[in-house]
Amino acid sequence: MSRVYNFSAGPSMLPLEVLEKAQAEMLDYEGSGQSVTEMSHRSKVFDKIIKDAEKLFREILNVPDNYKVLFLQGGASTHFAAIPLNFMNKNGKADYIVTGVWAKKAWQEAKKYGEARKVASSEDKVFSYIPKLTREDFDPEADYVYMCMNNTIYGTKYPYIPDTGDIPLIADVSSCFLSEPLDVTKFAMIYGGAQKNIAPAGLVVAIIREDMLGHARDITPTMLDYKIQADADSLYNTPPCYTIYMCKLVLEWIKKMGGLEGIKANNVKKAKILYDFLDQSKMFRNTVNPEDRSLMNVTFVTGSDELDAKCVKEAAEQGLINLKGHRSIGGLRASIYNAMPVEGVQKLVDFLSAFEKANS
Numbered sequence: 001m002s003r004v005y006n007f008s009a010g011p012s013m014l015p016l017e018v019l020e021k022a023q024a025e026m027l028d029y030e031g032s033g034q035s036v037t038e039m040s041h042r043s044k045v046f047d048k049i050i051k052d053a054e055k056l057f058r059e060i061l062n063v064p065d066n067y068k069v070l071f072l073q074g075g076a077s078t079h080f081a082a083i084p085l086n087f088m089n090k091n092g093k094a095d096y097i098v099t100g101v102w103a104k105k106a107w108q109e110a111k112k113y114g115e116a117r118k119v120a121s122s123e124d125k126v127f128s129y130i131p132k133l134t135r136e137d138f139d140p141e142a143d144y145v146y147m148c149m150n151n152t153i154y155g156t157k158y159p160y161i162p163d164t165g166d167i168p169l170i171a172d173v174s175s176c177f178l179s180e181p182l183d184v185t186k187f188a189m190i191y192g193g194a195q196k197n198i199a200p201a202g203l204v205v206a207i208i209r210e211d212m213l214g215h216a217r218d219i220t221p222t223m224l225d226y227k228i229q230a231d232a233d234s235l236y237n238t239p240p241c242y243t244i245y246m247c248k249l250v251l252e253w254i255k256k257m258g259g260l261e262g263i264k265a266n267n268v269k270k271a272k273i274l275y276d277f278l279d280q281s282k283m284f285r286n287t288v289n290p291e292d293r294s295l296m297n298v299t300f301v302t303g304s305d306e307l308d309a310k311c312v313k314e315a316a317e318q319g320l321i322n323l324k325g326h327r328s329i330g331g332l333r334a335s336i337y338n339a340m341p342v343e344g345v346q347k348l349v350d351f352l353s354a355f356e357k358a359n360s
């Protein structure tokens with residue numbers, strides 16, 4: 001068997017031992033005589049899987065008791081609409097910090113439902129930095145402030161959590177979920193699509209403070225009403241059972257890796273190997289503000305579209321796949337999520353170094 005190192009922004013690599021465990025349990029899950037793919041979501045066996053997944057999530061991320069952990073669907077993008085429907089209902093206003101394509105999409109969607117204000121944006125410099133905001137920047141009448149913690153396409157991450165005072169803070173953490181410890185109490189809600197860091201596609205995990213629930217507007221589709229989902233323990237309808245099971249396996253792996261402290265140490269090590277190489281290279285360079293660099297998505301360019309394309313192609317031939325940057329900015333991007341082994345990053349740096357020598 002020959003496996004590649006997949007640097008895709010998502011769906012992305014899963015830990016090998018998680019895939020092996022899933023493979024071993026594929027035909028007969030814990031003596032049930034069936035695969036989790038076949039099992040009733042109302043069965044006792046599945047009930048234990050989803051409850052264990054929630055328990056692990058709470059333990060690993062240190063989620064306080066007054067927060068719900070929900071397993072939802074529709075990808076992160078569906079929640080761009082669900083968030084205003086559930087929360088933009090007191091003054092009909094919200095503040096959006098636009099730091100990339102995903103934050104912009106969320107803002108544009110929210111404008112359909114009320115007064116969504118772009119409180120700050122880094123679009124003036126191709127989203128290469130994170131604006132510094134203080135409490136005074138936010139509208140005291142905003143029903144919430146919305147941010148995207150890690151900007152998958154541009155390779156930036158907030159180096160701080162904005163102080164919004166009493167205004168509820170909501171964060172899309174899709175591409176940095178469980179990549180390092182996070183103080184959940186600073187947020188009214190965090191959520192993300194699972195396909196970057198915690199499971200295959202098809203699942204969204206949302207962590208919502210209980211006092212936020214129960215104020216959705218009447219027209220909110222039932223499936224998007226977080227209170228209804230919370231009251232049904234994420235089983236209002238058939239959930240993505242197998243993806244929730246895979247999520248549980250990944251959470252068990254994270255625990256074995258030393259929890260989020262262990263995961264963070266590994267992520268910092270990987271990112272350092274790559275950024276250190278880029279910083280000394282005469283061919284490649286990372287173009288984001290150094291203090292806002294992402295641990296998960298590392299973007300870089302040679303300055304020549306032709307050389308970029310050649311590099312992506314030759315890397316793929318060596319089993320280093322999906323290094324092409326997002327179509328909106330070009331260049332290259334290495335997504336080095338939790339499951340990317342240190343050896344994968346080292347192999348990438350060795351390749352880039354050889355490519356530089358051969359082409360300069």
Ligand SMILES: *Cc1c(COP(=O)(O)O)cnc(C)c1O
Nearest residue numbers: 075076077102152172174175193
């Ligand atoms: C990938 C991504 C999304 C979109 O996720 P879908 O599940 O495909 O809707 C949203 N936000 C961020 C930060 C992402 O990285």
